[in-house]
Amino acid sequence: MSKITKVRYFTKDKLKKVNPDNFKLYEKYLKSNIQKNRDVKDTTYKVYQNYFNQFLVYLMEECDNINLYDNDFLDDAVDIMEGFISFCQETLGNNKKVINTKLSVISSFYNWSEKRQFIDKHPFANKLERMKGANEESIITSHYLTQDEIDMISKGLLEDKKYDIQDRLIWNIMIQSCNRVGAISKLTLSALDLEGMLFEDIREKRGYKVEVIFEEDTKQLIEEWLEMRKEMDNSEVDALFITKFNGEYRQMVKETIQWRIKRFGEIIGIDDFRSHSIRKTALNQIYETTGDLALAAEMGNHKSVETTRQSYIKPASKADVRKKIAKLKEEKAKKKLDETNT
Incomplete structure (x- = not known):
C-alpha cells in the first residue's frame, strides 16, 4: 500500500x-x-x-x-x-x-x-460580515445561479418599480462582463465605446487596466440612460453610475453598488446575495457552455486557470458525474453502431 x-x-x-x-x-x-x-x-x-x-x-x-x-x-x-x-x-x-x-x-x-498613524484608517473595518456558527463550513456564501434564476432577476429588475435603470445596468454589465464590482464602480462615460460595446482602460484592483464588455441589449439600455441624463443636472459627472447628495450629483461609490446588488437577491429569495455571486455565476456559465477553462480564466482576468478552477467553477455533483458518464457511454455506443452500419 x-x-x-x-x-x-x-x-x-x-x-x-x-x-x-x-x-x-x-x-x-x-x-x-x-x-x-x-x-x-x-x-x-x-x-x-x-x-x-x-x-x-x-x-x-x-x-x-x-x-x-x-x-x-x-x-x-x-x-x-x-x-x-x-x-x-x-x-x-x-x-x-x-x-x-x-x-x-x-x-x-x-x-x-x-x-500608529501609518495609515489613515483601517481599510476593511466593519465592512466584512463576521461569521456565525464556528462549526459551519460556509463562510461567505457564494451562489451559482441557474438560468431560471438569472432570468427571474432580469425580469424582476424590469417589472418591479423599486428597481431603476441603474440597477438594470449594474446587473447586465456584471453578468455579461464577468468583471469585479471594483471595476464596475469605476466605469466612466469617457471610457465608453458604445459601438464597440465596451469600456476601455478601466482600473481594476492593483492598478490593472481592463476592458468591461457588454451585449447589444445593454447597449440599448445605456443609450436610454444617456438620454435620461440629458434632463438631469449632471453634465460634469463622468461616472456611469451616479447618486444625488445634498442636491448635487456625484459618482456612485462601490458600497452603494454593493447595496443595490444585495437587493437583487430579494427577487429570488437570497438574503446574502453579493457581487461575487454574479461573477462566479458568469464565469461558471462560460465554462459550462464552452468547456474552455482558459476562456473563462481570460474573461475573469485571472493569471492562472487554477484560480478559475478552484474558486469560480461549480464542483460537479455525483449525479452530474453520473449523467456525464451515461452520456459518454451513449455516444460511444452510437459511434460503434454507426461504424458497424458503415
Whole structure:
C-alpha cells in the first residue's frame, strides 16, 4: 500500500518570494505586541505569525506582492479579503473558526497601523460580515445561479418599480462582463465605446487596466440612460453610475453598488446575495457552455486557470458525474453502431 503524501501549500520557496517589506511591517507590529505580552511569544503569537504569513503568500500569488500599505490595497481591501476568505475555504479547506482567527490576526495588524498613524484608517473595518456558527463550513456564501434564476432577476429588475435603470445596468454589465464590482464602480462615460460595446482602460484592483464588455441589449439600455441624463443636472459627472447628495450629483461609490446588488437577491429569495455571486455565476456559465477553462480564466482576468478552477467553477455533483458518464457511454455506443452500419 502506498503512503499518503501530505502536500504543504505554504512552502519555504513561496515564503522566499513574499514582498520583504511586508515581512518587515508585520515584524514591527509583532515586536510591539510581544513587549506587552511576552508570555505568549512562543505560543499564540507563533500561530498568529504563521496565519499572517499565509496571507502574505496569498498576496504574493494573487495580488502581485502588493505592499500592505499600498493605496491599491487600501482601496480594494474588501475585495482582497473576500478573495482570501474564499481561498481559505475552498483551497485550504479551513473551517469558520480558523478563518475567523485569520481575519482577526490581519485586522489587528491594521488596527495597530491606524493607531500608529501609518495609515489613515483601517481599510476593511466593519465592512466584512463576521461569521456565525464556528462549526459551519460556509463562510461567505457564494451562489451559482441557474438560468431560471438569472432570468427571474432580469425580469424582476424590469417589472418591479423599486428597481431603476441603474440597477438594470449594474446587473447586465456584471453578468455579461464577468468583471469585479471594483471595476464596475469605476466605469466612466469617457471610457465608453458604445459601438464597440465596451469600456476601455478601466482600473481594476492593483492598478490593472481592463476592458468591461457588454451585449447589444445593454447597449440599448445605456443609450436610454444617456438620454435620461440629458434632463438631469449632471453634465460634469463622468461616472456611469451616479447618486444625488445634498442636491448635487456625484459618482456612485462601490458600497452603494454593493447595496443595490444585495437587493437583487430579494427577487429570488437570497438574503446574502453579493457581487461575487454574479461573477462566479458568469464565469461558471462560460465554462459550462464552452468547456474552455482558459476562456473563462481570460474573461475573469485571472493569471492562472487554477484560480478559475478552484474558486469560480461549480464542483460537479455525483449525479452530474453520473449523467456525464451515461452520456459518454451513449455516444460511444452510437459511434460503434454507426461504424458497424458503415
